Amino acid sequence: MTTSLSFDVHSPATGALVGSYPSHDESAVEAAVDRAHGAATWWRTVGFDERARRLDRWRAEITRGRDELARIMSEEMGKPRSDAALEIVMALEHLKWAARNAKDVLGPRSVTPSLLTVNQACRVEYRPFGVVGVIGPWNYPVFTPLGSISFALAAGNTVVFKPSEYTPGVGVWLAEAFARAVPEQPVLQVITGGGETGAALCRSRVGKIGFTGSTETGKRVMAACAQRLTPVLMECGGKDALIVDADADLAAAADAALWGGMANAGQTCLGVERVYVHTDVYDKFLTELLDQARDLRAGTGTAKIGPITMPKQLAVIHRHIEDAIARGGRALLGGPEAIDGQFVQPTILVDVPHDAAAVVEETFGPTLVVTRVASMDEAIERVNDSEYGLGATVFARRDGDAIADRIESGATSINAFVAHATIPALPLGGVGASGFGRVHGPDGLREFTYAKATTRQRFSSPLALTTFTRSAGIDTVVDRLVSVLHGRIG
Incomplete structure (x- = not known):
């Protein structure tokens, strides 16, 4: 070439x-x-x-x-x-x-x-x-x-x-x-x-x-x-969410949220961008999340987060953070000043309106929007209120399966982030704006x-149907068979 x-x-x-x-x-x-x-x-x-x-x-x-x-x-x-x-x-x-x-x-x-x-x-x-x-x-x-x-x-x-x-x-x-x-x-x-x-x-x-x-x-x-x-x-693309129920392992959930949102500088279609936490454990979860994020930095050398690969994505990240704060949100970590060249430091936002860009659009950066919910019903409603449906994560001890079953996405992992993508025998793909088909x-x-279908006639059928020589008697037999096979249901 x-x-x-x-x-x-x-x-x-x-x-x-x-x-x-x-x-x-x-x-x-x-x-x-x-x-x-x-x-x-x-x-x-x-x-x-x-x-x-x-x-x-x-x-x-x-x-x-x-x-x-x-x-x-x-x-x-x-x-x-x-x-x-x-x-x-x-x-x-x-x-x-x-x-x-x-x-x-x-x-x-x-x-x-x-x-x-x-x-x-x-x-x-x-x-x-x-x-x-x-x-x-x-x-x-x-x-x-x-x-x-x-x-x-x-x-x-x-x-x-x-x-x-x-x-x-x-x-x-x-x-x-x-x-x-x-x-x-x-x-x-x-x-x-x-x-x-x-x-x-x-x-x-x-x-x-x-x-x-x-x-x-x-x-x-x-x-x-x-x-x-x-x-x-x-x-x-995706706008994946992580749900934290009241009985969840908060340390494990915070670790998953942090890795899911910040790994690869947040440049992951399956990455966590939204976190919905039951009100009973919301404050404890935030404390745990911020404690784990304390020493996490973007940079070169030994830093665990790299740069934003596409320069144009920096403008998207900046717009999402600025819009969230302008509409009443707060940055508990990072914020607009977190962007330095092509590096973006971890940013955790709270009190962000549900229709803000940081909640609705794909950010593709190291940011998390953490939202308090009164119940798992509210959490599920908010997760599903999105044009995307790629993946999701649920942390819950008792009702994990029940919550996961109600999420409209291509896959859901319970008590582990994105485990479904790492298992070769499981299909991976999305619904809605996240696409179609599976890998x-x-x-x-x-x-x-x-799919290629092949048939081979083993013997002549006593009920030859696809021929102009079909008799009225065969039609009668077929009609009776149809009645027996399909008409006695219920």
Whole structure:
């Protein structure tokens, strides 16, 4: 792939140049997709077992190079090296699950026919689309795109991957590691560039697009894919909440809220941005939360919180904090002065109106809005009063399951933050403005396939229905059967 244009990547922490990459234009994207189509037949026909062996080799390559990969991730998007290493570990677990379970989930299986079609032998299997395009995010540039890439590959697709323009080096490294494990064909390719490169991928001859990013960008992706009626998997934004009931373990709940809201500088679609606490323990919870947050800082070196990766997001964070305070909210920690360059210190807001921007819109920064509620009914009502529905967390000893069941989101974790995203066998995805479709688990494998049904007539049916030779006597028999089978219910 060649192109005359390129772009630079700078460290959000230091501003230093960390790499230059080509901006692949439409012709380069189409060439990559053509190569992927050429490799698709080979990759599909090697079968589940051989694909699993190749994916295991890729997993080993990533494992051996994890220190270098973590370094690139940290340099490009700013997260602490230890957090980058943890992200790689989670991605490896999901890659392993996809490789080991694809055959059982997607392979052919028999289906029992109905009484009227008993002469048919039936089976269903899940066929790969051929080529899948994946558009990945910068905030979790290994874990999140691999949720699509590894499952699409395990299902038998080749993949053309466009990483974020903020983290192209991560994508290039992953593709080079894959090429060492699978050198025969261009099964996984990377194209780099900005929005136009992604739009070209959407307009190309891919069988499906897996997208992760903001809801607004997702709408543009869908519009581009509509030109070819290309199906899409949409993993979009969130405004996730954490609920604390009166009988909750407050220390554990505060720890989860702090990690959920501040880890990765709050740049997590599943991150906690809203906390609803039962009035009976509200003050105690706040004391615990502030005590745990006392020494937490954003910065370089040994700091546990890195910079804001996208400079334009700083304006959003600042607007949300300023609006909350202007409307009667208080900053118990941080506040408008917490923003210094591309670093934002942890900010905890209280007394914020329910319709404030910090409660309604995705902030994507290290902020928490903590709200007192009189009951769990009120907490659930407020959690569900959002256009987003990605994930949620509940801390409660007695009624955790009952509370979780009433939350309208793609997943809920009880007494642990975002545990559902770390378990490879569970599906991950949202509802509403958070998107549709699922990654991970059996649903994630099927997401990158289409169902193929096959029947074979074993013998001629005594009730031949789909023929012009059907007699009045057969119609009478069928009518009586319908009455017996379906008319005696209730």
